[in-house]
Amino acid sequence: MNPTQVVLTTYDWVPDMPRGYVRDIRIRWLLEEIGRPYRVETVPLREKTATHFARQPFGQVPMIQDGDLSLFESGAILLHLARGTDLLPSGDDGARVAQWVIAALNSIESFLIPWAVAKFFDQNQAAAARQEELLRPRLSQLQDVLQDRDWLVGDRFTVADLLMAEILRIPAEAGLLDDLPRLAGYLERATSRPAFTKALADHMAHWQAADQTQSAPA
Amino acid sequence: MNPTQVVLTTYDWVPDMPRGYVRDIRIRWLLEEIGRPYRVETVPLREKTATHFARQPFGQVPMIQDGDLSLFESGAILLHLARGTDLLPSGDDGARVAQWVIAALNSIESFLIPWAVAKFFDQNQAAAARQEELLRPRLSQLQDVLQDRDWLVGDRFTVADLLMAEILRIPAEAGLLDDLPRLAGYLERATSRPAFTKALADHMAHWQAADQTQSAPA
Numbered sequence: 001m002n003p004t005q006v007v008l009t010t011y012d013w014v015p016d017m018p019r020g021y022v023r024d025i026r027i028r029w030l031l032e033e034i035g036r037p038y039r040v041e042t043v044p045l046r047e048k049t050a051t052h053f054a055r056q057p058f059g060q061v062p063m064i065q066d067g068d069l070s071l072f073e074s075g076a077i078l079l080h081l082a083r084g085t086d087l088l089p090s091g092d093d094g095a096r097v098a099q100w101v102i103a104a105l106n107s108i109e110s111f112l113i114p115w116a117v118a119k120f121f122d123q124n125q126a127a128a129a130r131q132e133e134l135l136r137p138r139l140s141q142l143q144d145v146l147q148d149r150d151w152l153v154g155d156r157f158t159v160a161d162l163l164m165a166e167i168l169r170i171p172a173e174a175g176l177l178d179d180l181p182r183l184a185g186y187l188e189r190a191t192s193r194p195a196f197t198k199a200l201a202d203h204m205a206h207w208q209a210a211d212q213t214q215s216a217p218a
Numbered sequence: 219m220n221p222t223q224v225v226l227t228t229y230d231w232v233p234d235m236p237r238g239y240v241r242d243i244r245i246r247w248l249l250e251e252i253g254r255p256y257r258v259e260t261v262p263l264r265e266k267t268a269t270h271f272a273r274q275p276f277g278q279v280p281m282i283q284d285g286d287l288s289l290f291e292s293g294a295i296l297l298h299l300a301r302g303t304d305l306l307p308s309g310d311d312g313a314r315v316a317q318w319v320i321a322a323l324n325s326i327e328s329f330l331i332p333w334a335v336a337k338f339f340d341q342n343q344a345a346a347a348r349q350e351e352l353l354r355p356r357l358s359q360l361q362d363v364l365q366d367r368d369w370l371v372g373d374r375f376t377v378a379d380l381l382m383a384e385i386l387r388i389p390a391e392a393g394l395l396d397d398l399p400r401l402a403g404y405l406e407r408a409t410s411r412p413a414f415t416k417a418l419a420d421h422m423a424h425w426q427a428a429d430q431t432q433s434a435p436a
Contacts (some may be wrong), residue, residue, distance in 0.1 A: 053362075055361070057359045057360065057362060057363045058321075058325050058359050060325075064293045067310075068310060069310045069313060069314075071313055071314070071317050072317060072321070073317050073320040073321050073324060073325070076313065076316045076317035076319075076320045076321075077317075077321045077325070078314070078318055080313040081314075092285075092286060092287045093297040095287060095289055096287075096289070097292065097295055097298075098294045099289050099290060099291050099295075100296070101294075102291040102294045102320065102323065103276075103290070103291050103294075105320065105323065105324050106291060106293070106323050106324070106328070107276050110324070110328045110331070112326070114332060134317060138276060141271070141275045141277075142275065143277050144271075145275045150272060161285075181342075189430070207423035
């Protein structure tokens with residue numbers, strides 16, 4: 001039996017700034033890696049609906065529908081879709097992959113978000129500098145993990161690398177990996193995969209198409 | 219074959235403030251729920267060792283050793299230990315439990331930490347008030363999920379409820395659940411379980427014993 005087509009839900013439109021980084025990109029990347037067919041549906045960004053909150057209690061994206069299963073939280077979606085594929089081994093290595101999926105979210109991204117909010121949204125440079133002091137050691141500690149290996153678990157790319165690399169794109173853009181060459185190389189190794197290139201192109205095409213049908217707020 | 223004894227690693231000593239909340243409590247609670255024997259080992263809080271960083275790249279606790287497997291990240295440890303027990307169903311409900319484990323960390327606790335840091339550590343009441351504005355809607359949205367049910371997934375307590383309830387203890391102590399009676403009831407339902415009572419008593423006894431053998435910093 002062919003697996004059912006996955007339905008990936010993202011926003012109907014977003015401003016320029018988050019384009020390239022809305023978290024549906026993570027799910028698109030994985031779906032390309034595993035060759036799973038999917039289609040995209042949307043929920044309004046600007047007037048969030050009760051239907052949206054019924055599926056995602058915090059009113060965020062992405063969500064997926066996979067057969068009878070509706071899921072939110074990008075990390076949980078990735079673990080679910082990767083199960084049974086080469087991107088999520090079984091046994092102890094599977095536990096290690098789950099550990100690094102959660103570490104990417106909790107030990108790296110949770111430090112990244114307050115930094116990005118201060119720097120890019122609030123444009124409060126003092127607050128951004130303080131948050132950067134908390135973030136930089138984390139990035140350096142992560143590079144230490146990758147000192148003698150190419151990928152986080154075992155000797156191959158897993159869903160943990162997919163998520164970690166996706167999360168590292170923003171600090172890399174901001175120059176925070178400039179003095180961390182091993183970590184920058186890891187990011188380059190992951191994002192040079194054809195599945196990422198395809199996913200990013202489709203993600204950007206989605207917003208470009210949205211510009212044709214949605215009107216930007218005044 | 220009996221399962222191997224789990225080794226749970228926490229700090230050798232902590233000040234009064236985090237006692238009751240150091241994240242080994244989560245793992246102790248789960249181990250009591252599933253009746254899995256364990257013993258506690260420690261790493262120094264005040265002079266973190268290379269051995270510690272080799273097992274936990276960010277120098278935190280808890281960690282576990284389960285046979286050949288060394289794991290960190292409390293969420294990943296919980297998912298690993300719960301696998302195959304009543305606290306983590308298989309199939310679609312298992313994916314939903316993983317979703318709520320990650321949501322507890324990423325959609326609730328990630329808002330809680332900056333609030334707690336501002337309020338209790340920095341004692342910066344203006345910053346705490348700003349963070350509270352971000353946190354309160356999350357708690358209210360979580361209560362909405364529990365409006366018509368006792369537990370997050372299906373009709374029984376799972377590892378997702380264990381983690382979510384453990385995370386809610388601090389905002390409850392601070393009064394943030396006073397106007398959220400369904401959520402307060404959920405927390406009470408979870409933490410009145412005998413396994414939590416036992417885990418908390420053992421956790422507190424660990425710090426009391428530490429006071430006998432460790433000297434507090436000047």
